[in-house]
Amino acid sequence: MSDSSLKPPTSNAPLRPPQVKALASSGGLQLPQTAQQKLNSSASSSASGSATGNPRNKCALKPGYSLMNWIRLCNSGADLSGTGGRVVPVTKNELALHNKVTDGWMAIRGRVFNVTRYMDFHPGGVDELMRGVGRDATKLFDEVHAWVNYPQLLGKCYIGPLKENPVKVSKDTADFPLPAPISKPAEIVPRFDWIQKSSELTLIFYTRSFANPGLLLRRRNTKELVVRVLVEHKWHVFDFQLKDKVEWLPKTVKIGAETGKIEIVLGKEESAPWTNYGSHTSSKLDSPTLEEESYEYEVTRTKEFNDDSFELSLQSNQREVLMVPPVGYHVSLEAPLDGGVVQRSYTPVESSLLGLEANPPEGLHFLVKRYPNGPMSSHLHQLSVGSRVQLTPPRGGFLLSELTGHRNILLLAAGSGLTPILSLLQPILKRNTNRIESLLLFYFNKTKEDIWLKEKLEELHSQDERFSCTHFLSQAEDQPQRITTELLAPLFQEKQPDRCTYVAICGPSSFNTAAEDILTELKVKPNQIHVFRG
Numbered sequence: 229m230s231d232s233s234l235k236p237p238t239s240n241a242p243l244r245p246p247q248v249k250a251l252a253s254s255g256g257l258q259l260p261q262t263a264q265q266k267l268n269s270s271a272s273s274s275a276s277g278s279a280t281g282n283p284r285n286k287c288a289l290k291p292g293y294s295l296m297n298w299i300r301l302c303n304s305g306a307d308l309s310g311t312g313g314r315v316v317p318v319t320k321n322e323l324a325l326h327n328k329v330t331d332g333w334m335a336i337r338g339r340v341f342n343v344t345r346y347m348d349f350h351p352g353g354v355d356e357l358m359r360g361v362g363r364d365a366t367k368l369f370d371e372v373h374a375w376v377n378y379p380q381l382l383g384k385c386y387i388g389p390l391k392e393n394p395v396k397v398s399k400d401t402a403d404f405p406l407p408a409p410i411s412k413p414a415e416i417v418p419r420f421d422w423i424q425k426s427s428e429l430t431l432i433f434y435t436r437s438f439a440n441p442g443l444l445l446r447r448r449n450t451k452e453l454v455v456r457v458l459v460e461h462k463w464h465v466f467d468f469q470l471k472d473k474v475e476w477l478p479k480t481v482k483i484g485a486e487t488g489k490i491e492i493v494l495g496k497e498e499s500a501p502w503t504n505y506g507s508h509t510s511s512k513l514d515s516p517t518l519e520e521e522s523y524e525y526e527v528t529r530t531k532e533f534n535d536d537s538f539e540l541s542l543q544s545n546q547r548e549v550l551m552v553p554p555v556g557y558h559v560s561l562e563a564p565l566d567g568g569v570v571q572r573s574y575t576p577v578e579s580s581l582l583g584l585e586a587n588p589p590e591g592l593h594f595l596v597k598r599y600p601n602g603p604m605s606s607h608l609h610q611l612s613v614g615s616r617v618q619l620t621p622p623r624g625g626f627l628l629s630e631l632t633g634h635r636n637i638l639l640l641a642a643g644s645g646l647t648p649i650l651s652l653l654q655p656i657l658k659r660n661t662n663r664i665e666s667l668l669l670f671y672f673n674k675t676k677e678d679i680w681l682k683e684k685l686e687e688l689h690s691q692d693e694r695f696s697c698t699h700f701l702s703q704a705e706d707q708p709q710r711i712t713t714e715l716l717a718p719l720f721q722e723k724q725p726d727r728c729t730y731v732a733i734c735g736p737s738s739f740n741t742a743a744e745d746i747l748t749e750l751k752v753k754p755n756q757i758h759v760f761r762g
């Protein structure tokens with residue numbers, strides 16, 4: 229790109245926030261109140277663990293680089309994209325050239341942003357942001373914090389859409405038709421169908437095999453329902469006006485992890501065959517549109533689990549909402565704390581693992597580790613039955629379809645990072661396509677008292693020997709063990725027919741990084757690794 233107006237700022241001198249007294253009122257970046265509070269609060273809240281076990285990996289920002297300062301800079305009229313406001317398409321080759329702190333571009337979901345000026349404002353620090361520059365960082369971004377509203381935060385940094393590199397046509401072949409470009413698999417749009425018995429209406433949504441859909445079902449009244457299907461980060465909304473009245477809650481809700489088929493069975497208030505189901509409209513929402521959304525949930529059950537963790541069961545207030553997160557996704561719980569809104573992510577745990585009935589179907593159950601300085605876990609711990617808490621729609625970047633080609637899978641969990649890993653066990657073991665041969669869980673804790681669900685994991689092993697769980701204790705009296713290259717190397721030996729070809733990891737960030745480094749050393753490719761980050 230030769231246009232000099234596209235050049236990044238020449239110096240890397242610290243930015244002096246412009247002297248603007250108030251936020252610009254129109255046309256500028258103005259985070260809605262809640263988002264602003266969330267971000268402010270998360271930027272100032274002290275470190276605490278998330279449910280996926282990750283201690284928050286946030287950096288202290290230099291004075292003058294708060295979210296408010298960023299908003300001021302965005303609204304100051306500074307040319308943050310470097311394009312003078314023009315939208316300029318960017319090829320992958322061009323993108324790769326902008327990979328420095330002083331000149332950093334990043335593509336997320338097909339849109340390229342100039343993040344040079346954002347570097348010092350990034351709550352995760354410059355080094356973390358640098359991991360995504362010069363390339364398509366969509367997967368990385370979603371793995372770390374799919375919930376961050378980047379289109380809003382980086383609105384003024386937008387350069388243009390990401391283009392494929394031009395195909396070079398050699399003289400020899402120019403007269404022949406070019407091969408069709410390799411196209412991405414088509415976007416999944418759920419297909420609706422319905423069936424009925426005289427007493428029941430079943431709404432069916434077909435996605436795709438291993439598409440791993442999630443669901444959010446909301447009742448408006450006895451004849452009106454909103455069904456939202458979450459698939460590959462997009463929400464598809466179906467607004468139903470039913471022919472006649474149905475009972476709430478649904479009798480059953482089934483999501484086939486392997487088939488990708490969703491079935492919602494509703495009892496009819498009056499038994500009779502219907503001539504049709506009624507009508508519906510459908511639309512699509514990008515996940516960021518839901519950034520601001522949360523639902524009020526009520527605590528239905530609390531129980532101490534061990535010395536420093538507890539169980540928490542929630543159901544939606546008035547039982548109006550039924551939420552089924554996709555496998556490996558988390559939800560965020562929100563609470564007004566420290567003068568702002570604090571959010572922490574937690575992956576729900578299957579009711580059977582806590583010895584609970586699957587009913588009521590709208591219930592969500594969590595295992596929460598209490599951190600001495602964790603405002604959120606302390607807040608949740610003191611809640612009693614009937615207390616309210618806000619819960620966001622499901623979020624995450626895990627793709628179940630990535631695992632289908634693999635028959636020997638290793639799961640690495642540390643501490644409370646067990647919860648997303650647990651959600652994978654049944655879908656993997658029950659899969660009929662390319663049946664799994666071995667599913668190994670290596671579970672790392674400090675002491676044996678810290679181990680979660682030991683008996684349940686043993687029970688699962690006795691039911692299905694393809695699954696096994698091995699414990700490692702860093703503070704064991706006899707033989708302390710941590711994650712090391714020597715420990716994992718035997719599982720990745722070439723020529724060994726049952727060597728592991730896929731690894732899912734969840735723990736505190738130091739654990740995740742250590743595991744990733746070891747796997748890289750053992751030549752496991754990035755597309756064979758998924759790291760759950762809270």
Ligand code: HEM
Pocket residue numbers: 267270271283284285286287334343350351352353356357358359360361365368369372373376377378379381382762
């Ligand atoms: C793709 C490369 C990126 C990496 C590896 C990365 C990494 C991180 C990390 C490690 C944190 C701290 C995590 C935590 O608190 O749990 C963080 C926080 C954050 N990052 Fe990034 N980041 C990236 C890109 C971006 C971009 C492009 C934006 C701009 C919108 C952004 C905005 C934020 C915000 C707002 C937070 C605070 C989030 C919160 O506490 O909820 N990040 N990032």
